[in-house]
Amino acid sequence: MSLLFFLYFACVIVVTSVLVVALRNPVYSALALLIMFFHVAGLYVTLHAEFLAAVQIIVYAGAILVLYLFVVMLLNVKRDERYHVQAPAAAFLGLVLFTEIVLLAFQRTYQTGAAGPPEVESAGNTETIGEVLYSTYLFPFEIASLILLVAMIGAIILAKKTLAEPRQP
Amino acid sequence: MTEVGIKLVFSLTQIAVVLGIVLLTVMILTLAERKVLGWMQDRMGPMEVGPYGVLQPIADGLKLFFKEDIVPAGANKFLFSLAPILALVPALIGFAVIPFGPNKTIELFGYQFQPFVISDINIGILYILAFTSIGAYGIILGGWASNSKYSLLGGLRSAAQVISYELNVGLAIVGVLLLAGSLSLVKITEAQAGGFWHWYVFAFPFPQIFAFVVYVISSVAETNRLPFDLPEAESELVAGFFTEYSGMRFAFFFLAEYANMILVSCIAAALFLGGWNAPYPGTLLPESLAWVEGVMWFTVKVYFFLFLFFWLRATLPRLRYDQLMRFGWKVMLPIALGNILVTSIAAYLFPR
Numbered sequence A: 001m002s003l004l005f006f007l008y009f010a011c012v013i014v015v016t017s018v019l020v021v022a023l024r025n026p027v028y029s030a031l032a033l034l035i036m037f038f039h040v041a042g043l044y045v046t047l048h049a050e051f052l053a054a055v056q057i058i059v060y061a062g063a064i065l066v067l068y069l070f071v072v073m074l075l076n077v078k079r080d081e082r083y084h085v086q087a088p089a090a091a092f093l094g095l096v097l098f099t100e101i102v103l104l105a106f107q108r109t110y111q112t113g114a115a116g117p118p119e120v121e122s123a124g125n126t127e128t129i130g131e132v133l134y135s136t137y138l139f140p141f142e143i144a145s146l147i148l149l150v151a152m153i154g155a156i157i158l159a160k161k162t163l164a165e166p167r168q169p
Numbered sequence B: 001m002t003e004v005g006i007k008l009v010f011s012l013t014q015i016a017v018v019l020g021i022v023l024l025t026v027m028i029l030t031l032a033e034r035k036v037l038g039w040m041q042d043r044m045g046p047m048e049v050g051p052y053g054v055l056q057p058i059a060d061g062l063k064l065f066f067k068e069d070i071v072p073a074g075a076n077k078f079l080f081s082l083a084p085i086l087a088l089v090p091a092l093i094g095f096a097v098i099p100f101g102p103n104k105t106i107e108l109f110g111y112q113f114q115p116f117v118i119s120d121i122n123i124g125i126l127y128i129l130a131f132t133s134i135g136a137y138g139i140i141l142g143g144w145a146s147n148s149k150y151s152l153l154g155g156l157r158s159a160a161q162v163i164s165y166e167l168n169v170g171l172a173i174v175g176v177l178l179l180a181g182s183l184s185l186v187k188i189t190e191a192q193a194g195g196f197w198h199w200y201v202f203a204f205p206f207p208q209i210f211a212f213v214v215y216v217i218s219s220v221a222e223t224n225r226l227p228f229d230l231p232e233a234e235s236e237l238v239a240g241f242f243t244e245y246s247g248m249r250f251a252f253f254f255l256a257e258y259a260n261m262i263l264v265s266c267i268a269a270a271l272f273l274g275g276w277n278a279p280y281p282g283t284l285l286p287e288s289l290a291w292v293e294g295v296m297w298f299t300v301k302v303y304f305f306l307f308l309f310f311w312l313r314a315t316l317p318r319l320r321y322d323q324l325m326r327f328g329w330k331v332m333l334p335i336a337l338g339n340i341l342v343t344s345i346a347a348y349l350f351p352r
Helices: A002-022 A026-046 A050-075 A087-107 A119-123 A125-134 A138-159 A161-167 B002-040 B056-066 B077-097 B124-145 B149-180 B185-190 B209-222 B247-272 B287-315 B321-349
Strands: B106-108 B111-113
Touching: A002 A026, A026 A050, A026 B124, A050 A125, A050 B124, A050 B149, A125 A138, B002 B056, B002 B077, B002 B111, B002 B247, B002 B287, B056 B247, B077 B124, B077 B247, B124 B149, B124 B185, B124 B247, B149 B185, B149 B209, B149 B247, B149 B321, B185 B247, B209 B247, B209 B287, B209 B321, B247 B287
Parallel strands: none
Antiparallel strands: B106 B111
């Protein structure tokens, strides 16, 4: 049963991901991306990571993609201007990735069965994430927040030009 | 197989009943809003259809149902049809985790059921937040697909507004989550049992009164109601994102707005005002009828918030767009963040 769900989610994710780059209309691309986010969240649910699923939808679908749509509509992108000649670079990258897939497929070290830690079931998903985040992974967590802080300050400096002006002679 | 079958039948019945009640409440609200506005402005409100105008919602529904369905020239037909559905479904789907009455299980054909909540999942409140954020897509896409300047402006305004105020809603809730130690609405409500001084608006160690005010204001803004109805400001944008809509598609947007109002009222009642818990300890009715009292209190609280929506609409003028943004980011956000800080310190000093 869970394999059936996985196959469904995986297929839709692959198809919609291809559609995101293949569709000509940027609004349709955004919608395909929305469907993909939902199915990724569905995958998380099948792995009993409900918290991650909800956050996935809130952050990616609820905030980031809305902003993306916002920009697409405001800029009113012309269809032909969006496409540049990228075929050589794309072919090179595709070749590298394809080789990687082939190599991995031939190594044959699949891990079957449950991948998640067993204590997730007992303690509740949200509590477990919180505990792990503030104990085992405290340092990466703090680094991530520092990076976000730097990005925020950078955005404020860029947006508020009057802050930067007095320094110039 | 029979177990799955019985559970499925029970769940479907529950969903049908909840949907029916929500849609019935929407019908009542359309009339109640016009009546309340009328009384506040010293008028009678609708009086023509039925005694005291009580059949007005049915007449409105029939009118919308039989209206011609117009798709404007140059509109994107697919997205134009999709947008109302995208607006309505997230508004209705959130009711799945709302506890309408006491958390008790009944036994039916040998299986356990919770009659007053469709699904008590452990991320309840996050689930609602996730789906309300999807509601914005209906509005943006509806505005864009209509191929009209007014609609597009309304849609873009709405996008900015919903994102800004959703953040405040999420942050205002965090204080309550810290005190309750759970994301499940059932558990949060249960933690507030035993008198109104246990409700999180007033609760020890730190009353969530600031969070409550931030939540109420932000939820008014998030549902695009006056005084924050910039996306559909009729004096500037005709009707905003649904200018070009008619008939049943317009009705879908309309239903979505009112269903969202009911949803945010339910969340406010469950998180801050103790949900189904009475303002006094215990219940007045005997144990077997206690659920009647619980459901009644929940209804009273929800209708209090719905009345608040009408009251605000009758009282306050519309904000200007830059005022709205400045208020959201520079006033509400710092209050919500400060509340989280103080609440976490209080929760740390006085652990339960």
